[in-house]
Amino acid sequence: MADAEVGDDVLDGDPTVRRLEARACELLGKERALFFPTGTMANQTALWLLARRGTEILLDGASHIMDWEHAAAAALVGVQVRPVALRPGRRVIDAAAVADTASVHATRASLVCVENTHNGAGGVLTSASELDAIADVARAHRLPMHLDGARLWNAAVATGASEARLAASSTTVMVSFSKGLGAPVGAVLAGPAAAMADAVAVRRRLGGGMRQSGVLAAAALHGLTHHRERLAEDHANAQALARAIDGAGGARAVTPETNIVMIDLPQPTATSVLDRARALGVLLSFWTPTRVRAVTHLDVDAAGVRRAADAIARALEAEHASAA
Numbered sequence: 555m556a557d558a559e560v561g562d563d564v565l566d567g568d569p570t571v572r573r574l575e576a577r578a579c580e581l582l583g584k585e586r587a588l589f590f591p592t593g594t595m596a597n598q599t600a601l602w603l604l605a606r607r608g609t610e611i612l613l614d615g616a617s618h619i620m621d622w623e624h625a626a627a628a629a630l631v632g633v634q635v636r637p638v639a640l641r642p643g644r645r646v647i648d649a650a651a652v653a654d655t656a657s658v659h660a661t662r663a664s665l666v667c668v669e670n671t672h673n674g675a676g677g678v679l680t681s682a683s684e685l686d687a688i689a690d691v692a693r694a695h696r697l698p699m700h701l702d703g704a705r706l707w708n709a710a711v712a713t714g715a716s717e718a719r720l721a722a723s724s725t726t727v728m729v730s731f732s733k734g735l736g737a738p739v740g741a742v743l744a745g746p747a748a749a750m751a752d753a754v755a756v757r758r759r760l761g762g763g764m765r766q767s768g769v770l771a772a773a774a775l776h777g778l779t780h781h782r783e784r785l786a787e788d789h790a791n792a793q794a795l796a797r798a799i800d801g802a803g804g805a806r807a808v809t810p811e812t813n814i815v816m817i818d819l820p821q822p823t824a825t826s827v828l829d830r831a832r833a834l835g836v837l838l839s840f841w842t843p844t845r846v847r848a849v850t851h852l853d854v855d856a857a858g859v860r861r862a863a864d865a866i867a868r869a870l871e872a873e874h875a876s877a878a
């Protein structure tokens with residue numbers, strides 16, 4: 555980052571940002587890619603470009619756009635969010651569910667959004683063929699598709715399909731550099747040149763025009779070069795973590811597909827479990843009163859994950875003992 559060649563990305567371009575955008579185009583198989591300070595801004599820019607004011611966007615009811623972007627779709631873009639009802643036994647939306655939702659509502663939709671991997675569901679994968687099937691349904695209703703791929707890198711490593719393959723059926727795709735890849739901030743929105751034509755103006759309007767942003771792009775490039783393949787270690791660590799804590803204090807660890815382990819508690823004691831784990835040096839996230847989330851990442855190696863598993867198991871057992 556300190557050595558990054560920089561320019562002015564608001565004026566006439568920053569050379570390191572241009573390198574990052576070119577690399578993102580290659581990896582994602584899209585014509586145009588644009589660097590953003592956050593994934594949230596990149597998602598909202600996609601909505602601005604693809605959705606129409608006064609219509610609905612169809613999305614997963616537990617997606618980042620729904621749960622974590624502070625109603626930006628309504629406040630900034632003027633669209634209504636329509637959660638797609640999950641089919642029984644499913645943890646994420648699929649083509650059949652999108653087809654059902656797309657055909658029953660009177661309000662017009664203008665966009666379908668998909669998240670892969672799906673954070674709220676627990677790092678759950680959608681396969682390339684299922685993404686294609688969802689896009690087919692979208693196309694039948696004349697809707698473009700936006701892929702929130704903050705963790706698309708994890709999906710690629712876990713499925714063996716390239717990022718470009720996974721993004722092929724989506725009009726636009728957002729990828730994040732600040733999750734598994736370990737950069738401090740940053741995301742890219744990529745898509746066909748026609749769809750992306752106004753993206754620079756929208757980014758500027760949202761306050762995302764950054765000047766000597768090459769220092770940030772350099773960190774993202776480092777993550778792309780050095781931290782993509784190693785995501786498999788995070789996935790193996792998540793498997794080991796789930797095996798080690800499953801059953802402790804009556805809790806169940808959901809078998810992870812990638813780097814997120816959801817832990818279901820026998821009682822609504824999530825806040826207390828978080829406190830106990832924190833006191834033992836492990837940070838977990840609150841998900842629901844009966845569910846907490848653990849994430850494996852590049853700062854914690856296999857030995858560290860074993861220590862974390864011991865601490866979490868102790869926290870779960872102490873909670874169980876105090877409830878008895």
Ligand SMILES: *Cc1c(COP(=O)(O)O)cnc(C)c1O
Binds near residue numbers: 702730
């Ligand atoms: C983190 C995340 C985002 C937003 O990225 P920020 O850079 O934190 O704004 C969007 N979608 C998903 C699925 C995420 O996990």
